Amino acid sequence: MPETRLAPLASPFEDRDGDKLREECGLFGVFGLSDAANFVALGLHALQHRGQEAGGIVTHDAGSGFHSSKKLGYVRDNFTTAESMAELPGRIGLGHVRYSTAGGKGATAMRDVQPFLADLAMGSMALAHNGNLTNALSIRRELIERGSVFNSSSDTEAVVHLMARGFHRTIADRMKEALRRVEGAFSILCITENQLIGCRDPLGVRPLVLGRLGKGWMLASETCALDIVGAEFVREILPGEMVIIDDRGVHSSAPFETQRPRFCIFEHVYFSRPDSVIGGRSVYESRRQIGVELAREAPVEADLVCAVPDSGTPAAIGYSQESGIPFAMGIIRNQYVGRTFIEPTEQIRNMGVRLKLNVNRALVRGKRVVLVDDSVVRGTTSLKIKEMILDAGAKEVHFRIASPPTAWPCFYGVDTPDKEKLLASHMTEDEMRVHLGVDSLRFISLDGLYRAVGEGEGRDPSKPQYCDACFSGEYPIQPSDMIESGRISLKAAE
Numbered sequence: 265m266p267e268t269r270l271a272p273l274a275s276p277f278e279d280r281d282g283d284k285l286r287e288e289c290g291l292f293g294v295f296g297l298s299d300a301a302n303f304v305a306l307g308l309h310a311l312q313h314r315g316q317e318a319g320g321i322v323t324h325d326a327g328s329g330f331h332s333s334k335k336l337g338y339v340r341d342n343f344t345t346a347e348s349m350a351e352l353p354g355r356i357g358l359g360h361v362r363y364s365t366a367g368g369k370g371a372t373a374m375r376d377v378q379p380f381l382a383d384l385a386m387g388s389m390a391l392a393h394n395g396n397l398t399n400a401l402s403i404r405r406e407l408i409e410r411g412s413v414f415n416s417s418s419d420t421e422a423v424v425h426l427m428a429r430g431f432h433r434t435i436a437d438r439m440k441e442a443l444r445r446v447e448g449a450f451s452i453l454c455i456t457e458n459q460l461i462g463c464r465d466p467l468g469v470r471p472l473v474l475g476r477l478g479k480g481w482m483l484a485s486e487t488c489a490l491d492i493v494g495a496e497f498v499r500e501i502l503p504g505e506m507v508i509i510d511d512r513g514v515h516s517s518a519p520f521e522t523q524r525p526r527f528c529i530f531e532h533v534y535f536s537r538p539d540s541v542i543g544g545r546s547v548y549e550s551r552r553q554i555g556v557e558l559a560r561e562a563p564v565e566a567d568l569v570c571a572v573p574d575s576g577t578p579a580a581i582g583y584s585q586e587s588g589i590p591f592a593m594g595i596i597r598n599q600y601v602g603r604t605f606i607e608p609t610e611q612i613r614n615m616g617v618r619l620k621l622n623v624n625r626a627l628v629r630g631k632r633v634v635l636v637d638d639s640v641v642r643g644t645t646s647l648k649i650k651e652m653i654l655d656a657g658a659k660e661v662h663f664r665i666a667s668p669p670t671a672w673p674c675f676y677g678v679d680t681p682d683k684e685k686l687l688a689s690h691m692t693e694d695e696m697r698v699h700l701g702v703d704s705l706r707f708i709s710l711d712g713l714y715r716a717v718g719e720g721e722g723r724d725p726s727k728p729q730y731c732d733a734c735f736s737g738e739y740p741i742q743p744s745d746m747i748e749s750g751r752i753s754l755k756a757a758e
Protein backbone atom coordinates (compact mmCIF):
# COMPACT_ATOMS: atom_id res chain seq x y z
CA MET A 265 0.00 0.00 0.00
CA PRO A 266 1.34 3.48 -0.76
CA GLU A 267 2.18 5.46 2.33
CA THR A 268 0.15 8.56 3.14
CA ARG A 269 1.85 11.06 5.34
CA LEU A 270 0.58 14.29 6.73
CA ALA A 271 3.00 17.18 6.42
CA PRO A 272 5.31 17.34 9.44
CA LEU A 273 3.97 19.53 12.20
CA ALA A 274 6.49 22.29 11.67
CA SER A 275 5.62 22.86 8.02
CA PRO A 276 2.09 24.26 8.03
CA PHE A 277 3.01 27.81 8.79
CA GLU A 278 6.44 28.06 7.25
CA ASP A 279 7.13 31.21 5.32
CA ARG A 280 5.70 30.37 1.93
CA ASP A 281 7.95 32.79 0.10
CA GLY A 282 5.70 33.53 -2.83
CA ASP A 283 7.17 35.60 -5.62
CA LYS A 284 4.72 38.42 -5.24
CA LEU A 285 2.10 39.80 -2.98
CA ARG A 286 -0.50 37.20 -3.70
CA GLU A 287 -4.10 37.98 -3.18
CA GLU A 288 -6.13 36.63 -0.37
CA CYS A 289 -9.29 34.61 -0.41
CA GLY A 290 -12.82 35.34 -1.47
CA LEU A 291 -16.00 34.39 0.40
CA PHE A 292 -19.58 34.16 -0.76
CA GLY A 293 -22.51 32.83 1.28
CA VAL A 294 -26.20 32.62 0.36
CA PHE A 295 -29.24 32.05 2.56
CA GLY A 296 -32.82 31.48 1.45
CA LEU A 297 -32.62 31.18 -2.35
CA SER A 298 -33.36 27.98 -4.19
CA ASP A 299 -30.39 26.62 -6.13
CA ALA A 300 -28.12 28.68 -3.91
CA ALA A 301 -25.05 27.06 -5.53
CA ASN A 302 -25.69 28.95 -8.78
CA PHE A 303 -25.48 32.25 -6.95
CA VAL A 304 -22.41 31.11 -5.04
CA ALA A 305 -20.63 30.10 -8.26
CA LEU A 306 -21.36 33.51 -9.81
CA GLY A 307 -20.27 35.33 -6.65
CA LEU A 308 -17.02 33.36 -6.53
CA HIS A 309 -16.40 34.09 -10.19
CA ALA A 310 -16.61 37.82 -9.39
CA LEU A 311 -14.14 37.26 -6.53
CA GLN A 312 -11.69 35.16 -8.54
CA HIS A 313 -9.05 37.91 -8.33
CA ARG A 314 -8.79 37.16 -4.59
CA GLY A 315 -7.67 33.58 -5.07
CA GLN A 316 -7.03 31.37 -8.06
CA GLU A 317 -5.51 28.25 -6.55
CA ALA A 318 -8.73 26.49 -5.70
CA GLY A 319 -12.42 26.92 -5.06
CA GLY A 320 -15.08 25.09 -3.12
CA ILE A 321 -18.83 25.19 -2.60
CA VAL A 322 -20.86 23.54 0.17
CA THR A 323 -24.66 23.63 0.16
CA HIS A 324 -27.39 22.44 2.46
CA ASP A 325 -30.62 20.98 1.21
CA ALA A 326 -33.51 20.38 3.61
CA GLY A 327 -34.20 16.92 2.15
CA SER A 328 -30.74 15.54 1.46
CA GLY A 329 -28.43 17.38 3.87
CA PHE A 330 -24.98 18.80 3.09
CA HIS A 331 -23.24 18.58 -0.29
CA SER A 332 -19.69 19.58 -1.06
CA SER A 333 -17.54 20.08 -4.14
CA LYS A 334 -13.96 21.33 -3.93
CA LYS A 335 -11.61 21.70 -6.88
CA LEU A 336 -8.22 23.11 -7.78
CA GLY A 337 -8.31 25.90 -10.34
CA TYR A 338 -10.72 28.51 -11.59
CA VAL A 339 -14.43 28.74 -10.80
CA ARG A 340 -15.24 28.99 -14.52
CA ASP A 341 -13.60 25.61 -15.14
CA ASN A 342 -15.19 23.81 -12.20
CA PHE A 343 -18.59 25.24 -11.36
CA THR A 344 -20.30 26.19 -14.58
CA THR A 345 -21.90 23.01 -15.91
CA ALA A 346 -25.46 21.93 -15.11
CA GLU A 347 -24.03 18.62 -13.81
CA SER A 348 -21.68 20.30 -11.34
CA MET A 349 -24.50 22.48 -10.03
CA ALA A 350 -26.90 19.53 -9.79
CA GLU A 351 -24.52 17.99 -7.24
CA LEU A 352 -25.04 21.01 -5.00
CA PRO A 353 -28.79 21.32 -4.23
CA GLY A 354 -30.24 23.48 -1.50
CA ARG A 355 -31.18 27.00 -0.47
CA ILE A 356 -28.15 27.63 1.75
CA GLY A 357 -24.72 27.79 0.15
CA LEU A 358 -21.17 28.77 1.01
CA GLY A 359 -18.22 29.22 -1.32
CA HIS A 360 -14.53 30.06 -1.11
CA VAL A 361 -11.78 30.88 -3.58
CA ARG A 362 -8.33 30.37 -2.16
CA TYR A 363 -4.89 31.76 -2.29
CA SER A 364 -3.12 30.03 0.57
CA THR A 365 -1.32 31.91 3.31
CA ALA A 366 -0.62 28.84 5.39
CA GLY A 367 0.17 25.28 4.47
CA GLY A 368 3.05 23.59 2.68
CA LYS A 369 4.94 25.42 -0.03
CA GLY A 370 3.87 24.97 -3.61
CA ALA A 371 0.40 24.53 -4.97
CA THR A 372 -2.63 24.20 -2.72
CA ALA A 373 -3.19 20.62 -1.62
CA MET A 374 -6.75 19.33 -2.01
CA ARG A 375 -7.00 18.77 1.71
CA ASP A 376 -6.50 22.50 2.32
CA VAL A 377 -9.28 23.61 -0.03
CA GLN A 378 -12.19 25.28 1.77
CA PRO A 379 -14.98 25.32 2.92
CA PHE A 380 -14.30 22.77 5.66
CA LEU A 381 -17.30 20.57 6.36
CA ALA A 382 -17.50 19.12 9.88
CA ASP A 383 -19.94 17.23 12.10
CA LEU A 384 -20.22 18.74 15.56
CA ALA A 385 -22.18 17.40 18.51
CA MET A 386 -25.18 19.60 17.69
CA GLY A 387 -25.12 19.20 13.90
CA SER A 388 -23.01 19.71 10.82
CA MET A 389 -21.57 22.92 9.49
CA ALA A 390 -19.24 24.25 6.80
CA LEU A 391 -16.78 27.04 7.39
CA ALA A 392 -14.63 29.27 5.16
CA HIS A 393 -12.07 31.91 6.00
CA ASN A 394 -10.40 34.94 4.46
CA GLY A 395 -7.41 36.13 6.43
CA ASN A 396 -4.68 34.46 8.40
CA LEU A 397 -4.53 33.35 12.02
CA THR A 398 -1.34 34.41 13.73
CA ASN A 399 -1.55 31.94 16.62
CA ALA A 400 -2.86 28.95 14.65
CA LEU A 401 0.30 26.94 15.11
CA SER A 402 0.27 27.12 18.89
CA ILE A 403 -3.45 26.28 18.99
CA ARG A 404 -2.86 23.39 16.62
CA ARG A 405 -0.06 22.06 18.81
CA GLU A 406 -2.22 22.31 21.91
CA LEU A 407 -5.20 20.60 20.26
CA ILE A 408 -3.12 17.79 18.81
CA GLU A 409 -1.76 17.12 22.29
CA ARG A 410 -5.35 16.89 23.51
CA GLY A 411 -6.27 14.39 20.79
CA SER A 412 -7.55 16.42 17.85
CA VAL A 413 -6.74 14.88 14.50
CA PHE A 414 -6.00 17.58 11.93
CA ASN A 415 -6.75 16.77 8.31
CA SER A 416 -5.17 19.74 6.58
CA SER A 417 -2.22 22.05 6.92
CA SER A 418 -4.46 25.13 6.88
CA ASP A 419 -4.54 27.61 9.75
CA THR A 420 -8.32 27.78 9.38
CA GLU A 421 -8.80 24.21 10.57
CA ALA A 422 -7.88 25.28 14.10
CA VAL A 423 -11.22 27.12 14.28
CA VAL A 424 -13.12 23.97 13.32
CA HIS A 425 -11.41 21.95 16.09
CA LEU A 426 -11.90 24.67 18.67
CA MET A 427 -15.60 24.65 17.77
CA ALA A 428 -15.78 20.85 18.00
CA ARG A 429 -14.34 20.96 21.51
CA GLY A 430 -16.38 23.94 22.72
CA PHE A 431 -18.76 24.01 25.66
CA HIS A 432 -21.68 25.92 24.18
CA ARG A 433 -24.84 24.37 22.77
CA THR A 434 -25.28 26.13 19.45
CA ILE A 435 -22.96 26.33 16.47
CA ALA A 436 -23.04 30.14 16.55
CA ASP A 437 -22.04 30.16 20.22
CA ARG A 438 -19.29 27.62 19.57
CA MET A 439 -18.06 29.85 16.77
CA LYS A 440 -17.93 32.87 19.08
CA GLU A 441 -16.09 30.83 21.69
CA ALA A 442 -13.54 29.61 19.12
CA LEU A 443 -13.00 33.00 17.53
CA ARG A 444 -12.29 34.56 20.93
CA ARG A 445 -9.31 32.21 21.18
CA VAL A 446 -7.75 32.89 17.82
CA GLU A 447 -5.62 35.87 16.92
CA GLY A 448 -5.06 37.38 13.51
CA ALA A 449 -7.22 38.51 10.65
CA PHE A 450 -10.45 36.77 9.81
CA SER A 451 -13.61 37.28 7.90
CA ILE A 452 -15.31 33.94 8.41
CA LEU A 453 -18.51 32.48 7.03
CA CYS A 454 -20.26 29.38 8.30
CA ILE A 455 -23.43 27.57 7.21
CA THR A 456 -25.49 25.24 9.33
CA GLU A 457 -28.64 23.39 8.32
CA ASN A 458 -30.71 26.50 8.97
CA GLN A 459 -28.34 29.47 9.18
CA LEU A 460 -25.71 31.52 7.41
CA ILE A 461 -23.30 33.05 9.93
CA GLY A 462 -20.67 35.69 9.23
CA CYS A 463 -18.06 37.26 11.49
CA ARG A 464 -15.27 39.82 11.15
CA ASP A 465 -12.26 40.02 13.45
CA PRO A 466 -12.29 42.86 16.00
CA LEU A 467 -9.98 45.03 13.88
CA GLY A 468 -11.93 44.33 10.70
CA VAL A 469 -8.72 43.71 8.74
CA ARG A 470 -10.51 41.84 5.95
CA PRO A 471 -13.74 42.97 4.28
CA LEU A 472 -17.23 41.42 4.48
CA VAL A 473 -20.51 42.83 3.16
CA LEU A 474 -24.20 41.99 3.44
CA GLY A 475 -26.50 41.88 0.43
CA ARG A 476 -30.13 41.11 -0.29
CA LEU A 477 -31.87 39.53 -3.26
CA GLY A 478 -35.62 39.03 -3.03
CA LYS A 479 -36.22 36.99 0.11
CA GLY A 480 -32.62 35.79 0.18
CA TRP A 481 -29.50 37.13 1.90
CA MET A 482 -25.86 37.12 0.93
CA LEU A 483 -22.53 37.69 2.62
CA ALA A 484 -19.56 38.43 0.38
CA SER A 485 -15.98 39.64 0.52
CA GLU A 486 -16.69 42.50 -1.86
CA THR A 487 -19.65 44.35 -3.33
CA CYS A 488 -18.67 43.36 -6.89
CA ALA A 489 -19.87 39.85 -5.99
CA LEU A 490 -23.31 41.23 -5.08
CA ASP A 491 -23.47 43.10 -8.38
CA ILE A 492 -22.92 40.00 -10.48
CA VAL A 493 -26.03 38.32 -9.07
CA GLY A 494 -28.08 41.52 -9.08
CA ALA A 495 -28.25 41.70 -5.28
CA GLU A 496 -28.68 44.96 -3.39
CA PHE A 497 -25.81 46.05 -1.13
CA VAL A 498 -27.27 46.41 2.38
CA ARG A 499 -24.25 47.31 4.53
CA GLU A 500 -20.79 46.23 5.63
CA ILE A 501 -20.47 43.81 8.49
CA LEU A 502 -18.76 45.85 11.21
CA PRO A 503 -15.35 45.01 12.63
CA GLY A 504 -15.94 42.57 15.50
CA GLU A 505 -19.55 41.93 14.46
CA MET A 506 -21.22 38.55 14.05
CA VAL A 507 -24.41 38.22 12.01
CA ILE A 508 -26.64 35.18 12.10
CA ILE A 509 -29.05 34.93 9.19
CA ASP A 510 -32.02 32.56 9.40
CA ASP A 511 -35.64 32.46 8.24
CA ARG A 512 -36.51 35.24 10.69
CA GLY A 513 -33.92 37.67 9.30
CA VAL A 514 -30.50 39.04 10.29
CA HIS A 515 -29.43 39.04 13.95
CA SER A 516 -26.35 40.98 14.94
CA SER A 517 -24.09 40.59 17.98
CA ALA A 518 -20.66 41.80 19.11
CA PRO A 519 -18.71 38.84 20.52
CA PHE A 520 -15.40 40.63 21.13
CA GLU A 521 -14.12 43.52 23.20
CA THR A 522 -14.35 46.66 21.10
CA GLN A 523 -11.09 47.73 19.48
CA ARG A 524 -10.12 50.49 17.10
CA PRO A 525 -10.69 49.18 13.56
CA ARG A 526 -7.63 48.66 11.34
CA PHE A 527 -8.87 47.74 7.88
CA CYS A 528 -6.16 46.66 5.42
CA ILE A 529 -5.18 49.75 3.44
CA PHE A 530 -3.76 47.54 0.68
CA GLU A 531 -7.32 46.47 -0.18
CA HIS A 532 -7.80 50.01 -1.50
CA VAL A 533 -4.48 49.95 -3.37
CA TYR A 534 -4.53 46.54 -5.01
CA PHE A 535 -6.49 43.59 -3.64
CA SER A 536 -10.09 44.64 -4.07
CA ARG A 537 -11.68 45.09 -7.45
CA PRO A 538 -11.98 48.71 -8.64
CA ASP A 539 -15.74 48.32 -9.08
CA SER A 540 -16.19 47.41 -5.40
CA VAL A 541 -17.17 49.89 -2.71
CA ILE A 542 -15.34 49.81 0.63
CA GLY A 543 -16.26 51.96 3.62
CA GLY A 544 -18.62 53.94 1.41
CA ARG A 545 -15.80 54.73 -1.06
CA SER A 546 -15.44 53.41 -4.57
CA VAL A 547 -12.15 51.54 -4.84
CA TYR A 548 -11.70 53.01 -8.32
CA GLU A 549 -12.09 56.52 -6.95
CA SER A 550 -9.58 55.89 -4.13
CA ARG A 551 -7.06 54.59 -6.67
CA ARG A 552 -7.65 57.54 -9.01
CA GLN A 553 -7.16 59.85 -6.04
CA ILE A 554 -3.87 58.11 -5.18
CA GLY A 555 -2.74 59.11 -8.68
CA VAL A 556 -3.83 62.69 -8.03
CA GLU A 557 -1.84 62.77 -4.76
CA LEU A 558 1.17 61.22 -6.51
CA ALA A 559 1.12 63.89 -9.20
CA ARG A 560 1.09 66.55 -6.47
CA GLU A 561 3.86 64.91 -4.45
CA ALA A 562 6.07 63.80 -7.32
CA PRO A 563 5.54 65.83 -10.48
CA VAL A 564 7.76 65.31 -13.52
CA GLU A 565 7.98 66.69 -17.04
CA ALA A 566 6.94 64.03 -19.50
CA ASP A 567 4.97 63.33 -22.69
CA LEU A 568 2.81 60.39 -21.64
CA VAL A 569 1.37 58.76 -18.52
CA CYS A 570 1.01 54.99 -18.94
CA ALA A 571 -0.34 52.39 -16.53
CA VAL A 572 1.12 49.01 -15.75
CA PRO A 573 -2.21 47.25 -16.34
CA ASP A 574 -4.62 46.46 -14.97
CA SER A 575 -4.10 47.38 -11.36
CA GLY A 576 -2.05 50.53 -12.08
CA THR A 577 -4.69 52.00 -14.40
CA PRO A 578 -6.92 54.08 -12.09
CA ALA A 579 -3.89 55.71 -10.42
CA ALA A 580 -2.37 56.47 -13.83
CA ILE A 581 -5.62 58.15 -14.87
CA GLY A 582 -5.53 60.25 -11.67
CA TYR A 583 -1.88 61.17 -12.28
CA SER A 584 -2.69 62.23 -15.81
CA GLN A 585 -5.72 64.29 -14.78
CA GLU A 586 -3.81 66.15 -12.09
CA SER A 587 -0.60 66.69 -14.09
CA GLY A 588 -2.22 67.45 -17.43
CA ILE A 589 0.08 64.93 -19.13
CA PRO A 590 -1.98 62.76 -21.53
CA PHE A 591 -2.88 59.22 -20.49
CA ALA A 592 -2.13 56.57 -23.10
CA MET A 593 -2.02 52.80 -23.29
CA GLY A 594 1.71 52.27 -23.54
CA ILE A 595 1.56 48.76 -22.13
CA ILE A 596 -0.97 46.26 -23.33
CA ARG A 597 -2.04 43.31 -21.26
CA ASN A 598 -2.82 39.93 -22.76
CA GLN A 599 -6.27 39.25 -21.30
CA TYR A 600 -5.89 35.49 -21.58
CA VAL A 601 -3.13 35.21 -18.99
CA GLY A 602 -4.49 34.67 -15.52
CA ARG A 603 -2.87 35.98 -12.39
CA THR A 604 -1.26 32.62 -11.82
CA PHE A 605 -0.10 31.66 -15.27
CA ILE A 606 1.34 28.17 -15.41
CA GLU A 607 5.01 28.49 -16.21
CA PRO A 608 6.04 25.01 -17.25
CA THR A 609 9.70 25.41 -18.17
CA GLU A 610 12.61 27.51 -16.99
CA GLN A 611 12.86 29.14 -20.41
CA ILE A 612 9.23 30.28 -20.29
CA ARG A 613 9.52 31.33 -16.64
CA ASN A 614 12.37 33.63 -17.62
CA MET A 615 10.10 35.41 -20.04
CA GLY A 616 8.25 36.55 -16.90
CA VAL A 617 6.07 39.59 -17.42
CA ARG A 618 6.44 39.37 -21.21
CA LEU A 619 3.85 36.63 -21.12
CA LYS A 620 1.37 39.08 -19.69
CA LEU A 621 2.44 42.57 -20.75
CA ASN A 622 3.76 44.03 -24.00
CA VAL A 623 4.87 47.54 -24.91
CA ASN A 624 2.97 49.55 -27.50
CA ARG A 625 6.16 50.33 -29.38
CA ALA A 626 4.74 52.78 -31.91
CA LEU A 627 3.33 54.91 -29.09
CA VAL A 628 6.30 55.18 -26.75
CA ARG A 629 9.12 55.62 -29.28
CA GLY A 630 10.99 58.87 -28.58
CA LYS A 631 8.72 59.76 -25.64
CA ARG A 632 9.35 60.64 -22.00
CA VAL A 633 7.07 58.18 -20.23
CA VAL A 634 5.64 58.19 -16.70
CA LEU A 635 4.81 54.61 -15.73
CA VAL A 636 2.34 54.12 -12.89
CA ASP A 637 2.11 50.79 -11.05
CA ASP A 638 0.33 49.96 -7.81
CA SER A 639 3.30 48.48 -5.96
CA VAL A 640 6.91 47.34 -6.08
CA VAL A 641 7.53 44.11 -4.23
CA ARG A 642 10.64 42.35 -5.51
CA GLY A 643 10.99 44.80 -8.34
CA THR A 644 10.81 42.06 -10.97
CA THR A 645 7.92 43.64 -12.87
CA SER A 646 9.39 47.14 -12.83
CA LEU A 647 12.79 45.92 -14.00
CA LYS A 648 11.35 43.98 -16.93
CA ILE A 649 8.97 46.73 -17.95
CA LYS A 650 11.72 49.31 -17.90
CA GLU A 651 13.83 47.08 -20.20
CA MET A 652 10.90 46.57 -22.54
CA ILE A 653 10.00 50.23 -22.73
CA LEU A 654 13.57 51.43 -23.32
CA ASP A 655 13.99 48.70 -25.90
CA ALA A 656 10.95 50.14 -27.66
CA GLY A 657 12.73 53.48 -27.93
CA ALA A 658 11.32 55.53 -25.05
CA LYS A 659 13.53 58.55 -24.25
CA GLU A 660 12.99 58.61 -20.48
CA VAL A 661 11.23 56.34 -17.96
CA HIS A 662 9.80 57.73 -14.72
CA PHE A 663 8.22 55.28 -12.31
CA ARG A 664 5.45 56.48 -10.01
CA ILE A 665 4.18 53.93 -7.50
CA ALA A 666 0.69 54.10 -6.01
CA SER A 667 1.72 52.72 -2.62
CA PRO A 668 4.60 53.44 -0.22
CA PRO A 669 7.62 51.10 -0.36
CA THR A 670 6.59 47.58 0.70
CA ALA A 671 9.26 46.76 3.26
CA TRP A 672 7.52 44.35 5.65
CA PRO A 673 5.70 41.05 5.16
CA CYS A 674 1.98 40.65 5.78
CA PHE A 675 0.77 38.07 8.30
CA TYR A 676 -2.92 38.82 7.87
CA GLY A 677 -3.98 36.98 4.75
CA VAL A 678 -1.62 38.04 1.98
CA ASP A 679 1.22 35.82 0.93
CA THR A 680 4.38 37.96 0.82
CA PRO A 681 7.98 37.08 -0.06
CA ASP A 682 10.56 36.91 2.76
CA LYS A 683 11.41 40.31 4.17
CA GLU A 684 14.90 40.29 2.64
CA LYS A 685 13.43 39.74 -0.82
CA LEU A 686 11.33 42.87 -0.57
CA LEU A 687 13.33 45.48 -2.44
CA ALA A 688 12.34 48.25 -0.05
CA SER A 689 13.50 46.31 3.00
CA HIS A 690 17.14 46.94 2.16
CA MET A 691 17.17 49.83 -0.33
CA THR A 692 16.25 53.48 -0.13
CA GLU A 693 14.07 55.02 -2.81
CA ASP A 694 17.18 56.34 -4.55
CA GLU A 695 18.98 52.98 -4.35
CA MET A 696 15.92 51.38 -5.91
CA ARG A 697 16.00 53.95 -8.70
CA VAL A 698 19.61 53.05 -9.42
CA HIS A 699 18.85 49.32 -9.17
CA LEU A 700 15.94 49.62 -11.60
CA GLY A 701 17.94 51.92 -13.88
CA VAL A 702 15.16 54.46 -14.42
CA ASP A 703 15.32 58.24 -14.75
CA SER A 704 13.24 58.77 -11.64
CA LEU A 705 11.31 56.67 -9.12
CA ARG A 706 8.86 57.98 -6.55
CA PHE A 707 6.44 56.23 -4.20
CA ILE A 708 3.38 57.89 -2.72
CA SER A 709 3.92 58.86 0.93
CA LEU A 710 1.96 57.06 3.63
CA ASP A 711 0.18 60.34 4.42
CA GLY A 712 -0.65 60.83 0.76
CA LEU A 713 -2.13 57.34 0.61
CA TYR A 714 -4.24 58.02 3.70
CA ARG A 715 -5.48 61.27 2.18
CA ALA A 716 -6.42 59.44 -1.01
CA VAL A 717 -8.56 56.96 0.88
CA GLY A 718 -10.48 59.72 2.61
CA GLU A 719 -8.38 60.65 5.66
CA GLY A 720 -8.01 64.37 4.94
CA GLU A 721 -5.45 64.88 7.72
CA GLY A 722 -3.33 61.95 6.62
CA ARG A 723 -2.17 59.17 8.95
CA ASP A 724 -2.59 59.72 12.66
CA PRO A 725 0.70 58.26 13.97
CA SER A 726 -0.68 57.85 17.49
CA LYS A 727 -3.80 56.03 16.27
CA PRO A 728 -3.34 54.84 12.68
CA GLN A 729 -6.75 54.45 11.07
CA TYR A 730 -5.74 51.44 8.93
CA CYS A 731 -3.45 48.45 9.03
CA ASP A 732 -0.42 49.57 7.05
CA ALA A 733 2.13 47.17 8.54
CA CYS A 734 3.68 46.18 5.20
CA PHE A 735 4.68 49.83 4.75
CA SER A 736 5.27 50.95 8.34
CA GLY A 737 6.35 47.77 10.13
CA GLU A 738 3.76 48.60 12.82
CA TYR A 739 1.79 45.41 13.27
CA PRO A 740 -1.61 45.87 14.91
CA ILE A 741 -1.79 42.17 15.82
CA GLN A 742 1.25 40.31 17.17
CA PRO A 743 2.29 37.58 14.74
CA SER A 744 2.81 35.27 17.73
CA ASP A 745 3.67 32.04 15.88
CA MET A 746 6.33 33.76 13.81
CA ILE A 747 7.89 35.46 16.82
CA GLU A 748 7.78 32.28 18.90
CA SER A 749 9.48 30.27 16.18
CA GLY A 750 12.19 32.93 15.89
CA ARG A 751 11.44 33.43 12.21
CA ILE A 752 10.94 37.16 12.55
CA SER A 753 11.84 39.99 14.84
CA LEU A 754 9.66 42.98 14.39
CA LYS A 755 9.71 46.63 15.28
CA ALA A 756 6.43 46.12 17.09
CA ALA A 757 7.65 43.03 18.90
CA GLU A 758 10.98 44.42 20.02
Ligand SMILES: O=P(O)(O)OC[C@H]1O[C@H](OP(=O)(O)OP(=O)(O)O)[C@H](O)[C@@H]1O
Pocket residue numbers: 283284285572573574575576603637638639640641642643644645646
Ligand atom coordinates in the same frame (compact mmCIF):
# COMPACT_ATOMS: atom_id res chain seq x y z
O1 LIG B 1 7.82 44.13 -7.76
P1 LIG B 1 7.18 42.83 -8.13
O2 LIG B 1 7.69 41.70 -7.26
O3 LIG B 1 7.27 42.52 -9.56
O4 LIG B 1 5.64 42.92 -7.72
C1 LIG B 1 4.83 44.06 -8.00
C2 LIG B 1 3.89 43.76 -9.12
O5 LIG B 1 3.12 42.59 -8.76
C3 LIG B 1 1.75 42.85 -8.98
O6 LIG B 1 1.42 42.57 -10.31
P2 LIG B 1 1.17 41.08 -10.83
O7 LIG B 1 1.88 40.96 -12.13
O8 LIG B 1 1.50 40.07 -9.78
O9 LIG B 1 -0.40 40.97 -11.00
P3 LIG B 1 -1.52 41.96 -11.53
O10 LIG B 1 -1.84 41.49 -12.89
O11 LIG B 1 -2.62 41.74 -10.58
O12 LIG B 1 -1.05 43.38 -11.52
C4 LIG B 1 1.63 44.34 -8.76
O13 LIG B 1 0.50 44.86 -9.46
C5 LIG B 1 2.92 44.89 -9.34
O14 LIG B 1 2.78 45.13 -10.72
Ligand SMILES: NC(=O)CC[C@H](N)C(=O)O
Pocket residue numbers: 287288289362363364365366367376378393394395396397418419420677678
Ligand atom coordinates in the same frame (compact mmCIF):
# COMPACT_ATOMS: atom_id res chain seq x y z
N1 LIG C 1 -5.59 34.17 1.74
C1 LIG C 1 -6.46 33.77 2.62
O1 LIG C 1 -7.33 34.49 3.10
C2 LIG C 1 -6.24 32.35 3.04
C3 LIG C 1 -7.15 31.82 4.11
C4 LIG C 1 -6.48 30.71 4.90
N2 LIG C 1 -5.45 31.29 5.77
C5 LIG C 1 -5.85 29.68 3.96
O2 LIG C 1 -4.64 29.63 3.85
O3 LIG C 1 -6.58 28.96 3.35
Ligand code: SF4
Pocket residue numbers: 469528529530531673674675676677678731732733734735
Ligand atom coordinates in the same frame (compact mmCIF):
# COMPACT_ATOMS: atom_id res chain seq x y z
S1 SF4 D 1 0.21 44.10 6.40
FE1 SF4 D 1 -0.34 45.21 4.51
S2 SF4 D 1 -1.40 43.72 3.20
FE2 SF4 D 1 -1.34 42.89 5.29
S3 SF4 D 1 -3.26 43.49 6.24
FE3 SF4 D 1 -1.77 45.05 6.78
S4 SF4 D 1 -1.93 46.61 5.14
FE4 SF4 D 1 -2.95 44.76 4.42
Ligand SMILES: [Mg+2]
Pocket residue numbers: 572573574575576637638645
Ligand atom coordinates in the same frame (compact mmCIF):
# COMPACT_ATOMS: atom_id res chain seq x y z
MG1 LIG E 1 0.77 44.40 -11.54
